[in-house]
Amino acid sequence: MKIAFICSDRGPCPPVKGGAIQLLISKIAPLIARSHDVTVFSITDPALPVHEKSGGVTWIRFDRSVFFPHVCESIRAGAFDLIQVYNRPGWLAELRQAAPDARLFLSLHNLIYDTLKMDRHLAAGCLQEADQVLTVSRFVAEDTVAKFPGLEEKTHVLYTGVDTNEYAPVWSEKGKEWRNQIRARYQIAGDERVLLFVGRLVSEKGCHLILEAMKELSETSGRVRLLIVGSKWYADDAPSGYIEKLKQAADELEERVVFTSYVPVEEIPKYFAASDIFICPSQWKEPLARVHYEAMAAGLPVVTTARGGNPELFLNDGAAKIIRRYKDPRAFAQVLNPLLADPDLADQMGRAGRSKVEEIYNFQRVADELETLYQTVTRQAEK
Template sequence: MKIALICSDRGPAPPVKGGAIQLLISKIAPLLAKTYEVTVFSVTDPSLPDTECTNGVCFERYDKDQFFQQVCERVKQVQFDVIQVYNRPGYIPLIREAVPRSKIILSLHNLVYNTLKVERSLAEAAFREADWIFTVSRFIAEDTAEKFPVASAKIQPLYTGVDLDDYSSIWSKRGRKWRNKIRSLYNLDSKDPVILFVGRLVPDKGCHLILGAMNEILKNVKHAKLLIVGSKWYADKSTSKYIERLKKLAREHEHSIVFASYVPVEEIPKYYAAADLFICPSQWKEPLARVHYEAMAAGLPVITTSRGGNHEVVRNGKNGIVIDDYKNPAAFAAASIDILNDPDKAIAMGKAGRKDVKNIYNFDRVTSDIALLYTKLFESSEQGTNSSS
């Protein structure tokens, strides 16, 4: 069976410039390639060849301004059995026109209106033509079904995850080695309680809420530090008005706050190992940020908000804390103090989260689910053919 995985056009695969979708595809493609012929389509990057085959996967990369046109031509030439399109509903109708007999799956990682901003007529056409729609969370599934009833019967929530081997828990030998390396790099004492933020530095991600909570945290947690990993965009170390605002907020406690800026995706696991607590203070209706899986894989307790789908993987009181009062810095301060001043609770939450990743939120499970859904898709098609005959 020939499978095409079509990336969004926001970055290349593998994710040399970052990107959750690019990382997901790059991780599951070799696993799918054990069973299927897999081709990944993405935009070009100077550091990557236009075509290559590695780990059983063929990569084809096209310039961004011609990406979709080139992909359409290729899928028409090759005639893939399954074409899985990531986060671009607008591609679906034209792909269907190019390959009427292929099974087409839309993997939806954002809200259709709020983030992707697809016109209603085009979105409805996409949902009609798609054979199946995978969503990154129940939140995205329910929002899509409510706004587009035509899609409701085709929607299947499919949680993603991480490669557990890429992460080391803070109590493992490799994790301690990484912990010492990163802490030394930023002059953080080995005994400092470290809070970690990882994400783009934009208002919706809410980093300012943690900075607003630091005054109260420092009153109650001796030598607490905040390590901020991120930039305004992937692989972009330039500043912005919001970043300057964050640095201004940090001045009051400048010796307790570290800005690490952009960190390459392959180095990120080391930063999780250096921390004691992870906070995702998201202020927007986040689909479900992969940083939750990453923090859990590293054995960190997680504080997140009830916005969007983030809370679907954080079991309140079990592997972390979910904040309902998400605009209030005091709420983040109280939750942080509660965890950091109770090491036994922090370790129990961290171990529960890592167990969740081992059992559920990992790429082996994601790949297995996708393969099963591929099979069901063709079985239902054969049944439909047999019944019509």
């Protein structure tokens, strides 16, 4: 088949400026290209050519200001059999006009209306054009079906994953090497326990709650540091009022908090290896944060909130602790104290998570599941 992946216009692909969607496409497109003719459309970036062939994939990039019109022109001329558009349901109607005979797949990474702001009438019409709607979590799937009755049969949950080769578990030789490297960079002693936050520094991500919890942890758990990896937006180190408040709170904890600011995608695995416990204190209706997959790949125990799709990866297993009182810093401290006091328990949780990504939550499984869906929808269309 001739397949087009249309990236959202929030960032370039591959993710030279970060982005979960951009990373996902950059990893699965070469796997799909082993059996199909694959073209990826994304916005331009000075670090990337406007046209290239790499990994068996054709990459075509347009300036953001003219991105979607140019994509439609390419789709109209390209005779694609299947088109997969990421997180832009509003594009489906025009894509259907550009390629009336193609199968249209919509990959949803956020909630329609809540995050993806759309007119309700327009959204309903566009979604009817999709042959398949893929969602990153059951939470997103249920929300979508509730808002658009009749989509049940063509909505499918497709959990994503990681490239396990890019993450070194903390007990591996490479993991130990990375651990020493990052800890030396930030003067973190070998016997200090490190809590890790990775994400955008905005209030809905909840980093302030870990800082509040740290006040109690610093009194009860001995030598513990908090490593905060991220900035207010991908590849953007600009200050913000929220970041200033975080730093003011960190001042009260003396030298127990380290801010790294923005870290390139390829460096992120090293920061996981340098840490002991990963925390996702998300406060919003998180579709399902990909940092959970990354933490499991690095062999870290996960502490996350019962928000949106985040708990779905950890039902009935020992890889994570779920915080239901997600607005209460004391709830974080109550979960973290036992993990800090019992490294063996933390290790067991981390190994359970690593096993899960090796078996299930990896990009090869994502590509295989997509292939099956492509074949199923194509066969149905031919009947």
